[in-house]
Structure formats: C-alpha cells, structure tokens
Amino acid sequence: MSAGQALLARLDAADRLPGAAELRALSYDLFGVGSGGAVVDVGCGGGRGVAEPAGRGVRAMGVDPSERMIAVARGRWPGADFRVGDACRLPPADGVRDGYRADKVCHELAEPERALAQARRVLAPGGRIVLRGQDRTRWSSTPAIRPSPGCSCTPAQTWSRRRVRPAGSALCS
Template sequence: MSKEPENEQGPDELIALLDAVDMLPGASELRHRSYELLHLVPGETVVDVGCGAGRAVAELAETGLTAIGVDPDERMVEVARQRWSGTDFRMADAYRLPFADATVDGYRSDKVFHELAQPSRALGEAQRILAPGGRIVLVGQDWDTFVIDSDDPVLTRTIVHARADLVRGPQTARRYRNLLLAAGFERVTIEIHTGVFTGPAMLPVVVGLAEGACSTGAVSRAQVDVWIGEQRRRVERDRFFLALPMFVAAGAATR
C-alpha cells in the first residue's frame, strides 16, 4: 500500500497492520464491492496500485482477470510474491507505472491516495494507461471522520484531528469525486460504506490514534493515558463504539 509513508512504520509492521485490517468485519465485502465497480470480464487487465502484500491482486486473478500488483516498497513486493506465487507483482509507484498508453482495462487503488503528495498527478498517470472507457476505482478513508464514543468528546476530537495531521492528505477521500472529474474521468460515482465496530478488534486502532496524537504534542501523555483507559473499560463493559466511513469512488477513462 505504502507510496509515501505517513509514519515511520517498517514494512513488516505495515504488512501486519494491513493483514489485520483485511480480517476486520466488512473488509472482504468492501474489497469485493470495489471489484464489482471495475465492471471487468475475464481476460481483461487490471492493475492494483499500491498493492501491499497482494491479497486483492490474488482475489482479482481468481476471477479470471489478468491482475497485476504494483508497489514501490521492495519488501511489500517480496512478500506478495511469496504469498501469491504465479501472480504478477512489480515495483513501481503511482506516478510512473510500467504500462504503455491505453493498455489497461481497470485501475484500482485502496487506502493509498491519502499518502500521495500529488494525487492529481497519479490520476493523470491512470488516464494514460487506461484504455478509453477503462474503469478506475479508489477506496479510502477520510482521516477526520473517525466517529468514537467517549466521555470526553472535546479531547476525542482533538485526538482525531491531531492524528489526521500526521497524514499527507487526510481529506483526500472526500475529494475523490472532484479529483476524478478534474482529471477528466466520466460517469463518476461515489459510495460510502460505514463500518460500525463495538467489539475489541478495533481497540488497537483507537489506541494508535491516541498515541499518534500524543506524538504531535497536541495532547499530553496524561490525557492520552486517561483516554485510552476509558476506551479499554468500554471494551470490557461492551460499550465501545467506533464508526468509520470508507469512500469508494469509480469512473471511466476518456482517452
């Protein structure tokens, strides 16, 4: 997934995180919805940009598509090749894709564009490689829209926004439609799929948010410890609540 890393996680840590995210309730359904929106048929070619450890590429290949994963991280590509032997993975970034003009039928990118300094440039590259009418699908979250129940909503808001400020493009997902239109894509649609989590699976996510906010100096260590303690108690008492909207945009290339 990682194009321009938003933090200092090593690739193996990021792979572990992505694996955990892939196992969350609703994650498989969201991936498969993104595949549906590509509107491809067996034999057509799709590239997954920022493929990470390659799960989506393998799933797309299982449907009869010629699926190719690209990622700029050597370790990501190495792991993807180990896990999904016989599947095509290549090292490349979103700005320089290893495909000739108008040779790809589908382009997919999941949880990547918020890491890009120049999303418009990446979309220009998508237009270049897509055949006329080829489909693009972008999936991602808006980092300002973690909805977390807490006894201290003011502190919670501060934590969410401070963590968002560590991301290169925290609001890129809400811009998907306009970015696609500006890049010349047609028939652009946008969907929002909201995951609602009330069990312990997402506790590490909110803990990570708080720790990230603490690293910025926006909140103190003492404030974070109290807030994390409250969230842990909520899990123990079955009172934890997190809602996370995921944005899924799709469109068609024009040239």
C-alpha cells in the first residue's frame, strides 16, 4: 500500500468514527452559508468535505496538492469541483468564497500563516474560516490567526474574517 493509499484509508476510517458525521455537519453549519453559497475545502483528500456541502446546495470546491487524491475524489463524487492545488496558492479568485474549511491540514504546514493569508484572500466580506483537527497549542501561539478580544470561538475554531485581529500579517487588513 502506498503512502497516499494509507493516508486515504486513515481519512476514510476517521470519517466512519462515531460522531464524525455530526462533527462534519457542524463544520458546514459554522460557515453560515445557505444554498447557493460558495466554499472551498482545502486538503480535500477523498472529497467528502466537498460532496456533503454540495448536497446542501452549496457550491463547493475541493483543493488538494495530491493528483492521486484528486483522482480518487473525482471518482467518488463525479461532477464535483476538485482541483490540484496548494494551500498557499489557492485557485479561487479574490473575495469569491463565503467559507474556507481545512480539516486536519493546517497543522501539517510549515508556514500555516501563508495558507491562512490565502483564506483571507479568497473569502468574501463576512466569510468564515473553519479549521478542524488542528494543534491548538501551535495555533494559539500564531499571532496572525489569534481571535480578537471578545470573540467567542467554538471548539471547531471558527472565526469570521472580520473578527480576526491584525497582527502584522497579510492575513488581516
């Protein structure tokens, strides 16, 4: 089994864990986006985080750096929008997405602040960032993404882009 196949098997197993479907649904609800809204799932792997919001009428795009993962996602969810791409160079144009989701991704990046600068770039005003499965210790020490004072973050760590405090980073205006 290749490393990519092993990763996909672990992701699929995680998707089957008790409560996993409910947690994914919560992450989609946190976008605050209804039918017709547009979101991007970064590090989409096998594509479930694109297919499920699309089933709710949301225009979802999945981005993953692995051509193999994108091929699997396209095979599982024909007709969905999957693209090979880098979290630090996302394909959507500026300001066109209502939500950005990264599940078990950002803590693996050498420079997560660059990925979140891309989230900021692609989000429309009022768009939301939803991060799942991150290393909370690392994130709480990254000034570019600390929530502003008074922000009540959920356990799924979601912040509206207008509520993120500037910290000398391109992430915030």
